Amino acid sequence: GNVIIFIDELHTLVGAGAAEGSIDASNMLKPALARGEIQCIGATTLDDYRKHIEKDGALKRRFQPIYVQPPSMDETIHIIHGLRDRYEEHHGVEISDEAVVEAVKLSDRYITDRFMPDKAIDLIDETGSRAKLQAYSLPGELKALDQELKKVASEKEGAISLQNFEEAVKFREEEERLRKLLDESKREWKKTQEQNKPVITKEDIAFVVSKMTGIPLVKLEEEESTKLLRMEEFIHKRIVGQEEAISAVCRAIRRSRAGLKEAKKPIGSFIFLGPTGVGKTELARALAEFLFNSEDALIRVDMSEYQEKFTSSRLFGAPPGYVGYEEGGQLTEKVRRRPYSVVLFDEIEKAHPDIFNVLLQVLDDGVLTDSLGRKIDFKNTLVIMTSNLATKLIQKGVSLGFQRTEQADQNKRMKDEVLAELRRVFSPEFLNRIDEVVVFHQLEKEHLVSIIDILVKELNARLLERGIQLEVGDDVKHWLIKEGYQPMYGARPMRRTIERRIGDPLSEELIRGRFKDVRKIKVVLRDDSPLFVEEEALAEV
Structure with missing residues (x-):
């Protein structure tokens, strides 16, 4: 009489164990529930309650439904404060107050497909796990020492297989020295880690949220x-x-x-x-x-x-x-x-x-x-x-x-x-x-100079892997505008004009290997057509 049975996922009892000529678990519970012999609390979702329990009127009548709403942000902060000690002990970290508040705030705003307090607690748990893995990964010096130890051990085995025992003895002594040094360094490192537990800050929480949701970290922090x-x-x-x-x-x-x-x-x-x-x-x-x-x-x-x-x-x-x-x-x-x-x-x-x-x-x-x-x-x-x-x-x-x-x-x-x-x-x-x-209005001629600058910048980004920078003079820009300005069609004809008048001839020159050792190319106008000139040649002119 003093025991309360809690059954999680109560709907799983409906039909559980049912076979030819037998009764399922939910029907076995009904008499005891009706007589008050046991006190039971069941938990299930609204969908599963409708699908399984509401269909069985006798079972539904024996339970009083209570709808549990997700807690507010303030209530969630209080819940996490109560759980914080367990997560700190489990992960070997310290969770700051600002991290708790940030976890609740960011999970409420950015994680939309789950409910409080579950999503905020999971966020704290995942951030603690990440902090532990980062803090307890071996530092570079210890990894280098471990690699050196393996190398010496391998050389010792090689000397033994060649029956070069004098060299093998030297390698064995070096191996023992390195092993002692490594063990001592690991003990010191572990002792330092236990004394200086990593502290989870709001920046750590923001980083994990950005990984979970795909929203860049700058968006969260700025x-x-x-x-x-x-x-x-x-x-x-x-x-x-x-x-x-x-x-x-x-x-x-x-x-x-x-x-x-x-x-x-x-x-x-x-x-x-x-x-x-x-x-x-x-x-x-x-x-x-x-x-x-x-x-x-x-x-x-x-x-x-x-x-x-x-x-x-x-x-x-x-x-x-x-x-x-x-x-x-x-x-x-x-x-x-x-x-x-x-x-x-x-x-x-x-x-x-x-x-x-x-x-x-x-x-x-x-x-x-x-x-x-x-x-x-x-x-x-x-x-x-x-x-x-x-x-x-x-x-x-x-x-x-x-x-x-x-x-x-x-x-x-x-x-x-x-x-x-x-x-x-x-x-x-x-x-x-x-x-x-x-x-939106039509583009005017004066807008096209800025558009050409943007398109040339895109072209330069593609030339970056070749280490080449392209510079287009003002006279060439005005010539391109004269060639490609079509107010009816906006900026797209200008893109096509640049591809045809600059991109195509430049690609031919690059394939011929003309600009192998050139870092900067300037486009100048000669006889009403663009000409590609290396920076050095331009200085001579």
Whole structure:
């Protein structure tokens, strides 16, 4: 009567031991539970309770269900303080108070698929294990001594096999000396390790979280307010022009990070409108690198692949009974594995309209349920959609966007025309959930000098393995602009022009072996065509 039985995973008793003509373990428990002969506490999950125990009404009636909610952050800190001594003893480390607080804070923010206090305790445990392995690995001097001992032992064996016993005696004496020295050094090292236990700090916790989630360490450690304030400066290194567009995006992200947005919604949701080749997709890549320190954090979905209604099952998973049901969706699986990311829906006007109805709950509640019934959390994602809807207006000769030479009312009129086109194509309930519609303008000639600088920098990065640096003069840049400027198509014709006019002839010269011992090449203009000149030859001229 004074004993309480605790059964973990209670649902496993249902059907356990059942065979022809016998009863299972749960039915054997029922009479004792009904008479109050035993006191029992069982633990199971909601899904397993519904699947196994609710089906057996008699067993369900004998237990009073109590729903256990995950503890708050403060409660989790108290729980870990109570467990800290055991983990310190187990790993042979000291866990600082700041590490406990950081573990709770970072696990709550970055580990989204598990619950407190389990994920915070696991984080402390894993960090302690890492600290122990690092601290108790042999230092370099002891490893070198051990290698030397093995070498001498091998030479001694070689001398014995050649019957060179005088040499063998010398090697044996040297071996004994080294073994004594190694044993003594190991004892001293172990004694020092026991006296100076490694201390786990918040930096150690941040490192383990970055390994678990794939979010770079800089993202966790850097003061976020400082980073957000220099957001425009970072993005302008990659995107030329588009000041209004970049400013609108940065404002929305800062508003979100300052805590002025709804907690359950995504970090931000944008539609990028504008002609082709002006930097819409590139801005999404730049945002992925800025927010999550890696372009790999960009999940790109090409909407031209979803032109039919039934293709939505590829995004969110096939329904039960259909091929691919167990595989999950292409979008939901990627976000589930990498919840901190930029989700880019490229060229949305090409997708079937019904697909956007499914995205309504992502934009509103930050949640999407996949075909397996799992709720995928989008609250830590940035949702970006790009569209070329405005290209038709460009083709009519209408100047788009925010050009410095135009007056403010002309600017506004152009933007209104683009937004009217957007409202014609997309439903009001979809547009009403977007944080901001960002309009990109055509690239002007003065922007192309900066674009050429960026493209030459990319070319130099590829030439780096050959130890060559390429320098392009201002006259060549203006000549390239004259050759490759096509306002209708943005920056892409300029990339092709550089590949054709500089990349192709340079690759031929490299294959011929002309620049084997050259470190710097300057591109100059001769007779309306580019010429590659070594730095030394240029000095002579």
